[in-house]
Structures are given as C-alpha cells and as structure tokens.
Amino acid sequence: MSNDWLGEGRALAAAEKILDSAAQLFVEKGVNAVGMAEIASAAGCSRATLYRYFENRQALHIAFVHREARRLGTAIAESVATIDDPSERLETAMLTAVSAVRSTPTLAAWFTPGDASLAGELANSSDVINGLGVAMLGEIGAGTASRARWIVRVILSLLMVPGADENDERTLVREFVAALLNAGRTT
Incomplete structure (x- = not known):
C-alpha cells in the first residue's frame, strides 16, 4: 500500500x-x-x-493555458510529423492550431468577445505558448524566437478575427506567413 x-x-x-x-x-x-x-x-x-x-486567479489561468498549450503542441506535432517541407509544415501546424482551438470548447471559451484580450495577454507573456511557435518553425536559424512570437500573434489574430472561411485562412497563412518564412531564409 x-x-x-x-x-x-x-x-x-x-x-x-x-x-x-x-x-x-x-x-x-x-x-x-x-x-x-x-x-x-x-x-x-x-x-x-x-x-x-x-x-490567485491569474496563476490558475496561467496553469490552465500552459496545460492546454502542451496538449495542443502534442496534437500539432502529430499532425506535421510526416511533412518535410518547412513552409507546408508551418502552414499545416498553424491551421491545425486554429482548428483545434475552435473545435475544443474549453479552448474556444478563451476567444469569445469578452475573453479574447485575456487570451492574447497570456499568450504574449508565455514561454510555453511561444515554445509552440518555435516548435512550428523548427530550427531555422537566427531569429527563431522572434518569428515564433510573431506566429503566435498570427494564430491569435485568426482566432480573434477569423477569415471568411478555411480556404481564406489557408490562403492568408500560405501567402503571408509561409512565404515570409522562405524569404527570411535567404537573408
């Protein structure tokens, strides 16, 4: 015993x-x-x-968000495990994150009009959430941390101000995120 x-x-x-x-x-x-x-x-x-x-309440919110971010990170990693192309991997990872948050009631609750600012505040100050961005980028060299923070902000933006539909969001991510990732590699 x-x-x-x-x-x-x-x-x-x-x-x-x-x-x-x-x-x-x-x-x-x-x-x-x-x-x-x-x-x-x-x-x-x-x-x-x-x-x-x-x-306090903030500590509980942080613990909750970190727990869910780790779970989300696992799901994202599984969704991109077989994708070798960095741009396609990033696009899939970002759209998987958006879809998973929207389809999970406990995560979607953080992005209602009255609660979205709290989600943004926690995300911008969280090493765990910014770690998700790094995981989505992989090892791409200098500037990974700042690019990861930017990717988290783009995901938050899509959650707070959705595109017209999934195709619109995919196009936005492909043209304005994945394309910049490729451009950043040549500099």
Missing part, C-alpha cells in the same frame, strides 16, 4: 481536478466571469485548498 496521500501524485491529481472544474466553468460562463469561489465549489474543495494550489 502506498503512503502517498499527501505526496506529489496526489497534489498533481488535485491540481488537475481543479483545472478540469475551471475548464467546465469557463465553457459555461466565460473565462472572465468565473471566480475562485465558483471554481473551488465546482472542484469540491475549499477556497483555502484552491489557493494552496493556485495563489
């Missing part, structure tokens, strides 16, 4: 349960409308317990 009831495994499970409860509330009410007391109640814990895991 394991004596891990206060151990790291239990703490991780508790934090995951809290984040899962928050996710459901984000979908139902919107990210900005959900308070810590509601999350604690939904998770079946006290506010003191919630604050033991997440010192």
Whole structure:
C-alpha cells in the first residue's frame, strides 16, 4: 500500500481536478466571469485548498493555458510529423492550431468577445505558448524566437478575427506567413 496521500501524485491529481472544474466553468460562463469561489465549489474543495494550489486567479489561468498549450503542441506535432517541407509544415501546424482551438470548447471559451484580450495577454507573456511557435518553425536559424512570437500573434489574430472561411485562412497563412518564412531564409 502506498503512503502517498499527501505526496506529489496526489497534489498533481488535485491540481488537475481543479483545472478540469475551471475548464467546465469557463465553457459555461466565460473565462472572465468565473471566480475562485465558483471554481473551488465546482472542484469540491475549499477556497483555502484552491489557493494552496493556485495563489490567485491569474496563476490558475496561467496553469490552465500552459496545460492546454502542451496538449495542443502534442496534437500539432502529430499532425506535421510526416511533412518535410518547412513552409507546408508551418502552414499545416498553424491551421491545425486554429482548428483545434475552435473545435475544443474549453479552448474556444478563451476567444469569445469578452475573453479574447485575456487570451492574447497570456499568450504574449508565455514561454510555453511561444515554445509552440518555435516548435512550428523548427530550427531555422537566427531569429527563431522572434518569428515564433510573431506566429503566435498570427494564430491569435485568426482566432480573434477569423477569415471568411478555411480556404481564406489557408490562403492568408500560405501567402503571408509561409512565404515570409522562405524569404527570411535567404537573408
């Protein structure tokens, strides 16, 4: 029998349960409308317990976004694993990210009119999310980090201000992102 009831495994499970409860509330009410007391109640814990895991609402938001960004990164990596052409890989990765966010209610909740600015703020300050951009670019030399931040901004833009349809967005990414990637390689 394991004596891990206060151990790291239990703490991780508790934090995951809290984040899962928050996710459901984000979908139902919107990210900005959900308070810590509601999350604690939904998770079946006290506010003191919630604050033991997440010192404030911003910390909970960051933990949630980072968890989902890692999951999204895995899905993106799988979608481009067999694509060798860097431009095609980037195009597919970006459009996969946009599609995955839109089709996942817990992610789409962050891009409703009242909550999109919070998503943009977190994305611009997150090493984890910017890491997704680097993963999409691969190793292309100098300037990868700044290009990765730009790619994240383009993805956020497509999520906040969608194109006319999927074909329109694919054209935008192909002509204005993938083309610039190729141009940047020759300089």
